[in-house]
Amino acid sequence: MIETRAAPPLPPLAPAYSSAFTLRSIVDTVRRTKPLRLSDVSQALKHFRSLHQLTQRDLATLLGFDQSYISKLENGQNLRDLATLKHIATCLGIPVQWLGIPTEGSPSMQSSELIEVAPSVIRLSQTVRENGRADAAVDELWPLILRLDILAAQDKSDSRLFLTLAAAQAMLGVILGDLLPEEALWVSVHFFKKAVAIADEYGDAMLKAEVYRGCGNELRKHKQYTEAISYLEKAFFLAPDGITKGVAAALLARTYGEMGDKENFRDVIGSVLYAQDKATSFTPTFNPVTVHEVHVRGLLNVGQVTLLPSLLEQDTPRSLAVSVAPQWYVISQLTRAEAQFCIGKIDDGLANLKKALIGAELCKLPHQVQRAIRSVQVVEAYGPAKAVGDEAKILLSKLSRQTFQISSPQ
Template sequence: MAGCERCGANLGRFAHDAVCPTCRAGTALSPRPARLAPAVWMWSDRTAATALASRDLATILRAYRVANGLSQEALAALLAYDKSYVAMIETRKRTPGDVAGRRHIARALGLPYHFLGVTDPDDADFATLIQFGDSVVRLAEVARQSGRVVEAVNELWPLVARLEARAAEGRLERDTLLLLASARLSLGVSLGTVLPEERLTGAAAWTGKALVLARHLDDAEFLAGTLRMHGNELRKAGRLQAAVARLESAAAVAVDDGGRGAAFALLARAAGEAGLPDRFATAIDECRTRMETASGHEILLNPFTLREIHARGLLALGRVNDALAVLDRTAGDPAAPQWRVIERVTTGEILAAGGERVGAEEALIAAIATAERRRLPHQLQRAIRAARKTGLESARASGRAALQRLHSLLAPAASRAQHASTNSP
């Protein structure tokens, strides 16, 4: 892959000239949306997906309000409309038929224009979007792996929205379909980190949509990575047998030891949770072997990560003493910040299962503080669940307060303001 003439950075597979988009722009790739909520709503909520597919403005507005906890008055303020006008739209007594009005609604709510029956006014700039697209995906991955998951989602969702709109119109060529698959996969994995547990099926749905394309793109490495990530999101959503099947396929089609080892690491986790001791043991052994032979810096082939996966699997299989022994081993530093949170929650669960309540509470409270700072709601939920099971009320209260603060932080601005006014003295 050629490098940028100015900075020497690798150019994305979709680059059309010798200068990378960052050097050409001289600034950040794109402004980030002010709110996370539209992205999370559009790409993870089944009711929202049904509403958007209807292309009916009244249905879409009602679903948007319900999903984001907004009154008609709050939505009217967001759209800069009178409340009575919003009410008439929702009851189909009025329908904005002009293109400008529908574009205004799409822009204000962060929705793809085609869902409201209008074209994107920036359609002529689509070729530029494609050139920037690969860099957006790669920078979002960097943000996610460094713990800035909300930032990753905010970077990805406008790109996915534009590409999905083009795909719906049948206007994507093969290279652009590969970009769409990459963006779907990255968005799904990012959502799988930032969404609470009850909505993780949304993350699995997006990695699954990436897999649909990956199976037809004749790129073995990308297919293996997509199988791996989809399998992990299925595991997080509780679909353990499907997860094991996907991860075994990922290990089988991987093109190098790094990819194969990463697949075995995730397979070990899924097999442990599914209560499959033989598959778990085999996967752990394969992981250790690949950690010695793989080149590169695969995040899952890391002593710290592997120790957490091994210990958690042993706990899931009821082997608490063995899990405690694994935790006692020195494993260096995590490959990414969120793995410190994951490891602390696992440590708390194992110590609690072993009767070490003081150490368990300390580990869980440490995990809660970091999970809130990193905006990882499902890790907070894991910590709360572990504290509840073992009667560690101080950690449980700390986790519930942190989760409430985090939910408030990730809510739409209008919803936060409404909540604050409702609860003010």
């Protein structure tokens, strides 16, 4: 039996497990054919150290314990103190139930309490992401999803619980789409597919539109264009207002552009521009800056280069005044650089590429750095361009060390 007596004060925690730890834990969970249930502390500590390539001393520092105590726990010393177990679960980013800690109250009571709290966590994660800190957002969202998953497995009749889980999974998919390198974007698609399954069974039109839109966008990044278009078209038709229709249309235009489909791109970008003109307000992800970026990149992809010079000069005061998510400035500067390379303005393009790399480092956007490396290759014969490309490769290596390398499942 686990003892619930008061435990002696524990040393201050090392900063809560970092986004790099959280990302590794997420991918480790996704890769497993069966859910991981760490039934004892020894197994939990060994798995955590193996996953994150930590020594016992590293783990002791993270937990605030002596290294010899970590060794004893890993060798099977019994631990029954509730406060210490909760402390370990928090540091490792796992639900307390995984360490055999009984939860208070019935599953229905736990579900009700979590459903009340979850929307605030999801909104906070969205706000943090829109302020350029997707790495911090993932630390808040992942523990919530783990707890919701456990409760959903215990009670399959609570539709509110499943809808809450779908909303959290969709938000995690968006965040992972920012943080993961291109070769790992299948993880983002994985969570969106789980959210889609729930939305299809329990969701209303608004939830379906949101989940389909996000799923389609991540599929586009993963170059699954046919499936992406299917989801994005459904999102467009289900969208409840002009802004959300505009967002879905912008993603459709981006997809058609990447496919090189000139005719469909022309038609859909017209709908996007119409939605922008009719809008009375904008969002951090649908505004003149984001629409301009979609338009420029689409023209590049479909080969309509002659239209680029005039479009690149269309920055307006309204565009600059609107609130834009920081990652969108990175994306926009990269696209502008690519367009400037295409029309021979290499120095201007390199200046924008450097700005984009600074933003990508601050926001931890490895796949935008990968895109920058590809972009500069077309002008690498120009001496200064090679230097910028080398800087981008160093930055990608740095971001990879901060997170990890992930390959697609075989």
